[in-house]
Amino acid sequence: MSALLEQLIDALRVLPGVGPKSAQRMAYHVLERERAGGQRLSEALAAAVEKIGHCERCRDFSETPVCATCASASRDAHLLCVVESPADRLAIEQATGYRGLYYVLQGRLSPLDGIGPRELGLDRLSERLAQGEVQELIIATNPTVEGEATAHYLAQLARQQRVRPSRLAHGVPLGGELEYVDRGTLSHAFGSRSEMVD
Amino acid sequence: MSALLEQLIDALRVLPGVGPKSAQRMAYHVLERERAGGQRLSEALAAAVEKIGHCERCRDFSETPVCATCASASRDAHLLCVVESPADRLAIEQATGYRGLYYVLQGRLSPLDGIGPRELGLDRLSERLAQGEVQELIIATNPTVEGEATAHYLAQLARQQRVRPSRLAHGVPLGGELEYVDRGTLSHAFGSRSEMVD
Ligand SMILES: [Zn+2]
Ligand SMILES: [Zn+2]
Numbered sequence A, B: 001m002s003a004l005l006e007q008l009i010d011a012l013r014v015l016p017g018v019g020p021k022s023a024q025r026m027a028y029h030v031l032e033r034e035r036a037g038g039q040r041l042s043e044a045l046a047a048a049v050e051k052i053g054h055c056e057r058c059r060d061f062s063e064t065p066v067c068a069t070c071a072s073a074s075r076d077a078h079l080l081c082v083v084e085s086p087a088d089r090l091a092i093e094q095a096t097g098y099r100g101l102y103y104v105l106q107g108r109l110s111p112l113d114g115i116g117p118r119e120l121g122l123d124r125l126s127e128r129l130a131q132g133e134v135q136e137l138i139i140a141t142n143p144t145v146e147g148e149a150t151a152h153y154l155a156q157l158a159r160q161q162r163v164r165p166s167r168l169a170h171g172v173p174l175g176g177e178l179e180y181v182d183r184g185t186l187s188h189a190f191g192s193r194s195e196m197v198d
Helices: A003-012 A020-033 A035-051 A086-095 A122-130 A145-160 A183-191 B003-012 B020-033 B035-051 B086-095 B122-130 B145-160 B183-191
Strands: A076-083 A100-104 A136-139 A164-167 B076-083 B100-104 B136-139 B164-167
Touching: A003 A020, A003 B035, A020 A035, A020 B035, A020 B086, A035 B003, A035 B020, A035 B035, A076 A086, A076 A122, A086 A100, A086 A183, A086 B020, A122 A145, A136 A145, A145 A164, B003 B020, B020 B035, B076 B086, B076 B122, B086 B100, B086 B183, B122 B145, B136 B145, B145 B164
Parallel strands: A076 A100, A076 A136, A136 A164, B076 B100, B076 B136, B136 B164
Antiparallel strands: none
16 A cells, blocks of 8 residues: 555544544545545644644633633623533533633543643632632533532632632533533523532 | 634544534544644645555556556466455455455446546556456456446456456345455455356
8 A cells, every 4th residue: 555545544543533444434535535625634734733722811722822702802701611621612602692701621630640720720710710800600510520529629719719609500411521412401501500509 | 713723623524424523523632632643644634635646557546656566576467356446455455365466446337427438447457458468357346236337347348358357256245335344255255256257
């Protein structure tokens, strides 16, 4: 087989869920029918990897120092919703009518993996809460063991700064990943979030 | 969402079997955990799309005018195996001990789609058979209606040039795609191919 083709098949396996057989199918498909699309994908990948960093306000992916959501004057800065990942943020944005701001942890507390408050930028979140603009911290971590532990830590952090912590209502299935919850369930859970009392 | 991220998600959908949700998952995965791999994939795609063409002898993908298999002195030039696609060629190469040469149609006869003998390079295949080196034309088109029609056309072509046509043995499931046949079945079918009489 062509060395370049072998390199392409190998490189495609960086994508999640792509094994040797589907990598091969993808490579052949691009070469047989989608060369222009393959070229476009190559350029989009290079640009994304090079230029997309993290928003300095919310830590979501952004190609500008401050992302469009954080820079928007039409979002309600009294509400701050904390999520684990950009995918969770997007799921909430798409499923609900939420017009506040976000904070993306890019992870969850996991002491065994060396992920503590500092790695999740919680020192900067705490400073932000101290500034007094945020009135409610909507905690939307995943309903997993580590997500729950992270939620409790965040609730304490909020209370220390006299910010009201709230949590998505039950309805999000236990042990599930927020990203894969259907829009209806997620929207309902978001709407009936409850204040966290210890 | 970042415009570059949106472009990446959109561009990923050029890959077969990748819908909006998995494109999104792939983009986030690359940005969160695999930036170096994403860069490598970008380069591999660009190189493949730009430099991989078709071997002028067998029409398989190749980055050189004549592919390594066709250029090899250790392959038996008396045997020529005709397949529909590069993936079929690879499946036979991996499953069997075949040491002859290949001819890749890059399609199958399909008059309704305007794909006739010329589009499959059968004029050049005929010239090659006329040169007298090939003794057996192993026809390994897919066992579909169009694949069978193509096989019959190829068998006639072979006989006209006094080349013996043969067909893979039954064992390849009818209506299936060669590419997805398990190695054992494919190897057996290849080994017990029969001469085409008719
Ligand atoms: Zn932001
Ligand atoms: Zn070749």
